[in-house]
Amino acid sequence: MPQNLEQEVKELIAGVIGREPEELKLETNFWKDLGVDSIKAIEITVAIERKFKVSVRDEEIPKITTVGQAVAVIKGALEKKAK
């Protein structure tokens, strides 16, 4: 598990949506608060999969609406991979 997973996820998402990582708190809903739509959500998923070498399930994509949820999905996928 990466040491600074939360920070890495913030930087990754900020890069995809064109914001600064500092703007993203763990609970920031980037759909409601930062105007992320279903198109950007897919781009975020693609970036997550590439960076962390994990596979996100189809039905989890719309659930990734906060940094916290993204971190949870990545943690779950990494743990599943490690088994």
Next chain:
Amino acid sequence: MSSSTRIAITGLGPLSSMGIGKDNLWKNINSGKANVKKEEAFIDGELWDSFFLHKVEGFNVHKFGIDEDRLSDIKDWKEGEEITDLNYLLAAVKLALDDAKLDYSKRDNGLGLVLAHENIGLMPFGLKVSNLAYNALIGKSKDQLSKKDFFNSLYKSFLKSGYDIQSFADLYHVAKVFNIHNYSLFLNNACASGLYAYEAAAEIIKSGQAKAVVVAASDNPEIYKYLWFRDLGIYSKSGKVRPFCKDSDGLVFGDGGAGVVLEDLASAKKRKAPIYAEYIGGGFDLEGWKITVPQIGNDSYQRAINKAFKNSKTKKTDIDLLVPHGVGSQPIDYYEAQAITDTFGNNPKKPLISVFKPFVGHNLGSSALLESLIMLLSLKNDTVLPALNYENPDPKFNIGLNKEKKQVRLKTAMKICCAFAGFNAAAVFRKVN
């Protein structure tokens, strides 16, 4: 036959909310109005749920002149049930063969068959299982019904229905009705099935396995299918398919199907068959990322389109009319618009772009075949149909759909489709002089 064999389209058989048969469809679609209604599903007389649907009206499989003995045999196999998906396939094949003026009465009729469907048999099977499992279990504890007895009762009740799920049985039924004994194939490439079917049919003819191939696909939407798409968040609540618009809110199912006859061009000319166009080649690419979501930024769709150019020996400037998948879901529309603009440039003046789902709905595994059929009628009539519901175009897509009905000389048309599971496809058709 050889790879130089040219493939003509000689028969069209549509079934849709806009009409049964090509003449009705073309007349109604030119009226510029769709036919969308609320479909209601009931359980024990109580309303379960409802959804918007482009529904086929007035369909009766017994009105198509299909051999009644064969229809009776099929009903016997289906244990007294009439399966609408299969009846649509039968009617579509009959309409297409009649339109092509092909005689199929003799065993040596030279016909092949390609059928496509995304989920044939699944809806009746799922509802049957749900109903009988409920009846078997209701009021019983685990002690009263052993797992073995429960499994045994399901096995006995569903074995035949189980075989009919996306299997050989419906291919057998349709082939038998139309006396088809040459190469036959059942395929499923989700929404792109129709375009894969053109390519398969063309190859069957070029290899000499059949002189003509009838391709048919269908979809009769049921409540379970709606529930799945609703839960995926891509079913329209407004009941209007609005591709490439700011206010698009998803797809609406389209009921029906389509049949198309492909034939060796030389044979078709010799027997003075009606020739709608020539199928000059297709391109196919499997993205392979997710089942229900396209990978924004991936160039798989562009690859399919470019393969189609290569295989049909055409270039982008040859395409007069382009018909995209146009489902009215933001990410899918965006993915598709990227492929279009990467290929033809931003806001291209040529080709003209037309979409048909606002008229006939999303016919799922049959959608590409039904929409290509409408495109072939456009090609034949030198008519570009207006995009219905195109009231709030979204500039982020960088494409513009045709807004007004246009009479223009059309020579070459391309149908493209980006399907679930990443089955990306493009097919090119050219008018025959």
